[in-house]
Structures are given as structure tokens and as C-alpha cells.
Amino acid sequence: MHHAHIDKFAYQDSPVHRLDSRVKFIVVLVFTALVISLPRTSVSILACYAVGPFAILVLAGIPLRFVFKHILLVSPFVLILALSCPLYDKTPVSVAFGPFLWNTSVGWMRCFTILGKFTVTMLALIALISTTRFNDLLTGLQRLGLPRLLVIQLGFLYRYIFVLIDRAHRILRARAGRRLRRLKFRAELQIAASMLGSLFIRSIDAAEHINIAMQARGFDGNWRTLSKLQIRRCDLFFLLAAVVFMLGIYFFVKPILL
Amino acid sequence: MPKAIEIENFTYKYPDGTSALSDITLSIEAGARLVLIGPNGAGKSTLLLAMAGFVKGTGKVLVDGLEINRGNLKKIRSRLGCCLENPDDQLFMPTLFDDVAFGPLNMGLEAEQVKARVAEALQTVGLAELGDKAPHHLSAGQKRAAAIATIISMSPKIITLDEPDGSLDPRNRDNLVKLLKDLPQTLIIATCNMNFAAALADRAVLLDKGRIIAGGDAKEIMSDSKLMAEHGLEVPHKTE
Numbered sequence: 001m002h003h004a005h006i007d008k009f010a011y012q013d014s015p016v017h018r019l020d021s022r023v024k025f026i027v028v029l030v031f032t033a034l035v036i037s038l039p040r041t042s043v044s045i046l047a048c049y050a051v052g053p054f055a056i057l058v059l060a061g062i063p064l065r066f067v068f069k070h071i072l073l074v075s076p077f078v079l080i081l082a083l084s085c086p087l088y089d090k091t092p093v094s095v096a097f098g099p100f101l102w103n104t105s106v107g108w109m110r111c112f113t114i115l116g117k118f119t120v121t122m123l124a125l126i127a128l129i130s131t132t133r134f135n136d137l138l139t140g141l142q143r144l145g146l147p148r149l150l151v152i153q154l155g156f157l158y159r160y161i162f163v164l165i166d167r168a169h170r171i172l173r174a175r176a177g178r179r180l181r182r183l184k185f186r187a188e189l190q191i192a193a194s195m196l197g198s199l200f201i202r203s204i205d206a207a208e209h210i211n212i213a214m215q216a217r218g219f220d221g222n223w224r225t226l227s228k229l230q231i232r233r234c235d236l237f238f239l240l241a242a243v244v245f246m247l248g249i250y251f252f253v254k255p256i257l258l
Numbered sequence: 259m260p261k262a263i264e265i266e267n268f269t270y271k272y273p274d275g276t277s278a279l280s281d282i283t284l285s286i287e288a289g290a291r292l293v294l295i296g297p298n299g300a301g302k303s304t305l306l307l308a309m310a311g312f313v314k315g316t317g318k319v320l321v322d323g324l325e326i327n328r329g330n331l332k333k334i335r336s337r338l339g340c341c342l343e344n345p346d347d348q349l350f351m352p353t354l355f356d357d358v359a360f361g362p363l364n365m366g367l368e369a370e371q372v373k374a375r376v377a378e379a380l381q382t383v384g385l386a387e388l389g390d391k392a393p394h395h396l397s398a399g400q401k402r403a404a405a406i407a408t409i410i411s412m413s414p415k416i417i418t419l420d421e422p423d424g425s426l427d428p429r430n431r432d433n434l435v436k437l438l439k440d441l442p443q444t445l446i447i448a449t450c451n452m453n454f455a456a457a458l459a460d461r462a463v464l465l466d467k468g469r470i471i472a473g474g475d476a477k478e479i480m481s482d483s484k485l486m487a488e489h490g491l492e493v494p495h496k497t498e
Contacts, residue, residue: 011390133390135352155352162394163346209347212312216340217412218332218364225351226359226369 006070009062009130016060016131020235021140027242028128032121034246040109046116048249052242053123060131067130071122082114134158139229152223160206167202171195262288262416262444263309263321270308270315278304279315279468286446286461288322288415291438293455293476294448296465297490302448303343305465306418309446310340322415336365339409339443343420345401346393354380354396354404355389361412379411383437399430403437416444423454456480456494464489 010017035049057067086107093106128137135155142151175195183191263286270279279301286292294302307313311326311334319326322337339361342348351357358379362372380386383403388396396404402422409417422438423431435457438445449455455462455476462476466489472479480486483493 133353134392135356138352156350158352159350159393160346206344206347209342209344210350212307212310212340213342213348213350214360215312216310216335216342217361217408218335219360220332220364224360224363225356226363226372 006126007129007132007134009060009066010133012061012131014060014131015234016056016127018234019131019238020229020231021132021136022144022229023231023235023239024128024132025137025140025144027239028124031124031242031246034250035117035120035124038113038117040106040113043109043112043116045249045253046113046120048253049246050116050120050123052245053120053127056127056131057123060127062127062130067123067126070126071119074122075118078114078118082111082118085110085114136229139225143229148223156210163206164199164203168199171198259287261320261323262286262290263319263446265308265320266318268308268315268317268319270304270313277468278313279308282308282317282468282470284463284470284473286444288444289442290461291445291459292447292461292463293459294446294463294465295450295452295455295480295491296471298450299467300465300489301468302465303420304468306340306420306446306448309416309418310335310338312340336412337414338416338418339412339414341405341409341417341419341422343424345398345405348405348408349393349396349401352392353389354385354391354393354407357393357404358389358407358411361408365412375411375413379407382410382440383407384433398425399427399433402426402430402434406437410441414443416446417441418446418448420448421450422447423449423451450491452480452486452492452494464491466490 031049031052035046038045057064086105089105089107089110091106092103093109094101094103095109132140138151138155138158141154142148172195175191263284265282265284268279268282269277271277282305294305296302304313308315308319309321311319311321311331321334324330324334324337326334349357351360355376358376359372362375367375376389377386380389383406385400385403385407388400388404393401393404406417406419406422419438422434426434431454435454438447438458445458447455447458459476461474462479463473464471464479464485471489472482472485480494486493
């Protein structure tokens with residue numbers, strides 16, 4: 001089956017793709033922390049921050065349609081949170097942007113800030129995932145000190161989540177093919193439970209086979225890979241540029257609240 | 259002729275008491291291309307697992323002269339490569355390169371040797387350009403070839419393959435036959451597909467209900483229409 005992989009552009013080649021995964025990860029982590037820590041009056045600062053990941057995405061040749069489609073896909077949860085803000089905080093506030101001045105409420109300010117922070121951090125995250133192969137990211141995380149067991153778990157999650165989704169789709173299709181009449185809620189629930197049980201048993205079965213495949217190739221509990229990561233001059237230059245960009249905005253761009 | 263596999267009176271029961279393999283005695287010469295044929299549930303896969311030491315029963319199993327026991331397992335698994343039925347179980351690493359490198363790295367080889375083995379194995383199965391691909395981006399035929407590459411890279415003397423032709427279209431099946439024919443190792447293949455078996459094997463062992471029914475020349479056994487029909491099998495279209 002075909003899956004819409006979020007990392008489908010990670011196998012392209014561009015100057016951004018060639019950067020070391022550790023450097024990209026650290027930059028995105030610091031960037032995200034900075035964006036999240038901004039006060040609610042910082043819509044203008046957020047707009048400036050957005051330029052960074054946006055430029056990276058353009059430079060890496062990632063289609064913006066793909067980026068915004070994925071932001072929209074995960075937006076409903078944040079939308080609910082953001083749109084509830086104007087309902088419970090109606091304190092009036094004045095906002096200035098250049099020569100323009102208008103009155104609004106703190107709730108609306110908070111709503112726009114949440115949406116802004118979400119969009120900007122998602123841009124950064126998609127920029128990281130779309131320009132870094134997952135395996136390189138895992139190797140980078142391991143080199144940065146993430147526990148090996150967690151790295152292995154993440155590797156298996158990435159490898160088998162699509163296999164699991166495929167199995168679930170097949171079970172649902174088999175169910176749909178034999179669903180000739182509408183059943184009561186309780187009966188539907190029973191069928192759903194047995195479908196989940198079947199998926200669970202198959203997953204355990206697959207896990208046993210994977211364990212056999214690993215042992216057959218000499219696995220003794222120690223995870224060995226050939227790491228291909230190397231920090232080069234261009235990585236250091238990217239790190240420096242990112243630090244200058246983030247600190248520049250942090251110190252020189254002012255919030256818009258009066 | 260040295261023996262690749264020697265099994266004497268091997269019996270195995272599932273934990274619920276159901277008999278899986280009964281009194282199996284089998285000797286496979288080094289360099290042989292042997293097919294284990296039989297209907298579904300005959301015990302073919304279990305026998306392959308027993309050869310790799312994953313199934314512990316009563317009796318004796320020797321791989322390349324080494325008896326399977328706890329102390330020998332690592333040596334045995336570097337001499338016998340075991341390729342499972344579902345390539346998705348065999349390919350568990352994030353990229354094909356890492357999957358093929360997994361075995362050689364566990365054998366303690368140096369990085370350069372590992373890279374050379376991976377390159378050679380991928381070249382052999384015709385996937386030299388796809389090392390950086392994630393396994394879920396490969397087609398069914400490519401996954402099957404990749405699963406074989408994960409074994410070849412360990413340079414084992416013996417390779418066992420469980421239903422390697424499953425879910426392959428005729429072109430991919432032909433490619434697989436060509437690939438397996440060119441491998442120098444002793445091949446032990448479990449299959450229900452008699453045409454596939456006939457295209458590859460010089461020896462055949464017919465299993466049913468956990469017992470060996472017949473063993474010997476592949477053409478002879480597979481052309482015995484009465485024997486094949488009795489055990490739910492068919493005579494291959496061509497027994498060249």
C-alpha cells in the first residue's frame with residue numbers, strides 16, 4: 001500500500017540535506033525552545049522567526065504545498081485550543097503595527113500567538129524531517145547521548161508503523177467486504193475488539209519473527225551500526241548562521257503590544 | 259562428501275502438545291540444492307528453524323559438523339544463514355544498507371570489510387543503487403532480493419529460505435531462480451510451488467504431517483504424480 005511519508009523528501013540532495021543531522025537537530029531544538037518561550041505579545045517576532053525555516057525549506061527544494069498540507073493535517077488539535085482563548089479572556093488591548101493601530105482582546109492575541117508558534121515550530125520540524133534521513137537522525141540522536149534502547153525503539157517504530165497500518169487497512173477492508181447489514185453499536189464494538197485483538201496477536205507474531213531474524217544474524221543485545229556522521233566546516237557555518245539569526249531576532253525585534 | 263546438515267531422530271512438539279516434527283532423519287551434502295516440499299502445515303518452516311537452532315526438540319542436529327547447543331549457536335549462525343518467509347520480518351533496519359550490514363557487524367568485522375561485503379551482496383542481488391532506501395520503499399521483488407542480501411553478506415556456507423517465491427510475480431520469480439542458481443552455497447528451500455522447486459533443486463524431501471515421506475532425486479520425486487497427489491501437491495509443468 002502507498003503511504004504519505006512525511007520524510008519522502010529526505011532522500012533528495014541539497015546543501016541542507018548534506019548538513020550533519022546533529023547540527024540540524026540542535027538548531028531545531030533551540031529554535032523551538034525560543035519560539036515556545038515567546039510571550040503572547042510576540043506575533044511580529046514570530047513572523048521574523050518564520051523566515052528561517054521557510055528559507056531552509058525553499059533552499060532544500062521542499063514543495064511548500066507539501067509543507068502546509070502536513071501542517072493542516074495536525075492543526076485541528078491546536079485550532080481547538082487556540083480558538084477557545086477568545087472565549088475566556090476578553091480583556092481589551094491595543095495593538096500597533098507600524099502606522100496601524102487597532103483594539104482587540106488578550107484572548108485573540110493569545111489565539112494568534114498559539115497558531116503562530118504552532119506554524120513556525122511545525123515549519124522547523126518539517127524542515128528537519130524533510131532534509132534528514134530518519135536513520136541519520138537516529139544515529140545523530142545516539143551520538144548526542146540519547147539512550148541506545150530508545151534509539152532502537154524509535155528505529156523499530158519508524159520501520160514497522162507502516163507495516164502495522166497496512167495490516168489494519170487489510171483487516172478493515174476484509175470487514176467492509178463482509179458488512180452486509182448495519183449492526184447495533186454493541187455488536188460493532190465486539191467486532192472492533194476482535195479486530196484489535198487480531199492486530200495485536202499478529203504484531204506479537206511479527207515481533208517473534210523479527211527477533212528470530214535478528215538472532216539469526218548474530219544479534220547479542222549490542223546494537224551495531226556504521227555511523228557515517230561527520231561535522232564539517234559547512235555544518236559549523238550553518239550553526240553560526242542559525243545562532244546569529246535567532247539571537248538577532250531575540251534582541252532586536254520588538255513586540256507589537258502597546 | 260562433507261555434510262552440510264545431519265539430523266538424527268529429531269522430534270519436536272509445540273507447547274500445546276501437537277506434534278510438529280516426528281523422528282526426522284536427514285542428511286544434506288555440502289553444495290546441494292535441496293527443496294523441502296509438502297502441503298501447508300507439513301512442518302517445513304519448523305524444520306528450517308530447527309536447523310538454525312530456533313526450535314529445540316529431542317534428537318541431534320549437526321550444522322557443518324557442529325552439533326547445535328547453546329555454546330555453538332553463534333558459530334552455527336555465522337555458517338547457516340536463515341531467510342524468513344516474510345521479508346518485512348527480515349528487513350528491520352531503517353535503511354537497506356544497515357540491514358545488509360547488520361550481520362557482518364555482529365560478526366565483528368571491521369568497518370571497511372563490512373562496507374565491502376554490503377556492496378558485494380547488494381551487487382549480487384541487483385540492488386546496488388538502493389542501499390540508502392528504507393525497506394518500506396521497496397517493491398515485493400526487491401524486498402525478497404534484499405532479504406537474501408542480508409544473508410549473503412555474512413558469507414554463510416548454508417542458506418535456508420522459507421517460501422522465497424511467495425507473493426512474487428513470474429518475472430520476479432524467474433529473477434529469483436537465476437539469483438539462487440548462481441549462489442555457491444548449500445541451499446535448503448521450503449516451498450509449495452513445484453515449478454519453482456523443479457527449476458532450482460537437484461534433491462527433494464517430501465514432508466507431510468511432520469514426517470519425511472520421501473527423499474532423493476528432485477526430478478524423480480516430483481514426477482511421481484501418485485505420490486504428489488497423495489500429499490496435496492502437483493507435478494511441475496516442466497521437470498527439466
